[in-house]
Amino acid sequence: MIRIAAVGDIHVGEDTHGRLRPHWLTLDQHADVLLLAGDLTNVGSRKEADALIEEVRDLPVPVVAVLGNHDYHCDNPLGVRHALEAIGVIVLEGETVTLELAGCTVGIAGSKGFGGGFAGACGHKFGEPEMKDFIRVTEEASHRLEANLRSLQTDYRVALLHYAPVKDTLAGERLEIHAFLGAYQLGEALDSAGCDLALHGHAHHGTEKGMTPGGIPVRNVAMPLIKRPYAVYTLGGAKAGGSGAGRHQRETLTT
Amino acid sequence: MNQEYQYLVGKLQEALACDARVGALDIKITIAHGRVHLTGQVPTEERRANVGLVAHELMPQLDVRNDITVLELSESGKPEAVGD
Numbered sequence: 001m002i003r004i005a006a007v008g009d010i011h012v013g014e015d016t017h018g019r020l021r022p023h024w025l026t027l028d029q030h031a032d033v034l035l036l037a038g039d040l041t042n043v044g045s046r047k048e049a050d051a052l053i054e055e056v057r058d059l060p061v062p063v064v065a066v067l068g069n070h071d072y073h074c075d076n077p078l079g080v081r082h083a084l085e086a087i088g089v090i091v092l093e094g095e096t097v098t099l100e101l102a103g104c105t106v107g108i109a110g111s112k113g114f115g116g117g118f119a120g121a122c123g124h125k126f127g128e129p130e131m132k133d134f135i136r137v138t139e140e141a142s143h144r145l146e147a148n149l150r151s152l153q154t155d156y157r158v159a160l161l162h163y164a165p166v167k168d169t170l171a172g173e174r175l176e177i178h179a180f181l182g183a184y185q186l187g188e189a190l191d192s193a194g195c196d197l198a199l200h201g202h203a204h205h206g207t208e209k210g211m212t213p214g215g216i217p218v219r220n221v222a223m224p225l226i227k228r229p230y231a232v233y234t235l236g237g238a239k240a241g242g243s244g245a246g247r248h249q250r251e252t253l254t255t
Numbered sequence: 256m257n258q259e260y261q262y263l264v265g266k267l268q269e270a271l272a273c274d275a276r277v278g279a280l281d282i283k284i285t286i287a288h289g290r291v292h293l294t295g296q297v298p299t300e301e302r303r304a305n306v307g308l309v310a311h312e313l314m315p316q317l318d319v320r321n322d323i324t325v326l327e328l329s330e331s332g333k334p335e336a337v338g339d
């Protein structure tokens with residue numbers, strides 16, 4: 001069994017010093033890894049990146065992160081990324097990492113993702129170039145996510161996103177903004193490649209638990225929603241590592 | 256809501272999103288009878304105060320009622336077994 005701690009939307013600023021670190025210092029008692037689902041800073045400034053790494057440095061478990069839209073606001077997402085990487089955090093954007101945790105291999109495909117909306121109320125690559133660009137970004141992120149998940153030959157596979165891949169976990173948000181909160185193409189990528197768990201943030205007023213149409217569990221771990229320093233999800237349960245739901249699901253969905 | 260107030264809500268929303276002292280996209284704003292009412296949740300007391308400050312700076316002619324709350328964190332809670 002592996003234990004995954006996850007949280008997003010921590011929105012660290014110069015004013016949040018030490019808010020999370022005391023909780024995170026004992027993470028190894030509860031989890032094998034910490035996944036951060038974007039919006040790690042509030043506006044993505046250099047000072048906020050410095051404050052963020054003070055929270056995250058030298059934690060007792062490996063940390064894997066994606067960035068969120070807030071980390072882009074100062075037009076320097078690479079600054080946030082490099083600050084995190086300098087203290088050993090693995091930052092993914094259209095990339096994967098494989099970790100060995102509790103005797104199992106866990107592959108994580110990470111992407112910020114993007115918006116566009118969900119079936120019946122979504123944008124299309126139609127009309128103005130700006131509109132086409134918007135949806136193209138979402139499609140490209142989704143295609144890469146699918147290819148990355150397929151490439152993982154691990155006991156368990158987890159998708160780490162910022163934007164939502166399904167509508168379920170947006171319940172509570174205003175319908176008018178759903179198209180800015182996530183996109184169905186991300187969910188489609190999860191279902192066609194298969195994975196054991198998808199995590200996202202961004203929808204502060206959404207719902208924690210949802211599922212893709214293909215049955216993959218989706219969890220919205222936005223901190224304003226879960227109101228905890230992290231949530232913990234276990235994969236594998238009573239089954240031995242390597243023969244759990246993860247491997248089974250991959251085999252059935254990708255062959 | 257009169258016409259002027261509608262545009263003010265939009266302007267204040269934009270200011271609360273883009274002003275680095277706040278950077279919040281999910282503050283609820285109601286303007287009526289000469290008063291701006293702000294609700295929602297932010298991570299710190301300082302950011303709560305900044306929401307009120309930005310609103311006051313943008314529309315000094317209106318009273319600002321700041322009912323923003325600060326997010327309190329509880330313990331991490333029980334793990335959930337997924338996919339079993």
Ligand SMILES: [Fe+2]
Pocket residue numbers: 009011039068070202203204
């Ligand atoms: Fe956020």
Ligand SMILES: [Fe+2]
Pocket residue numbers: 039068069070162201202203
């Ligand atoms: Fe976000």
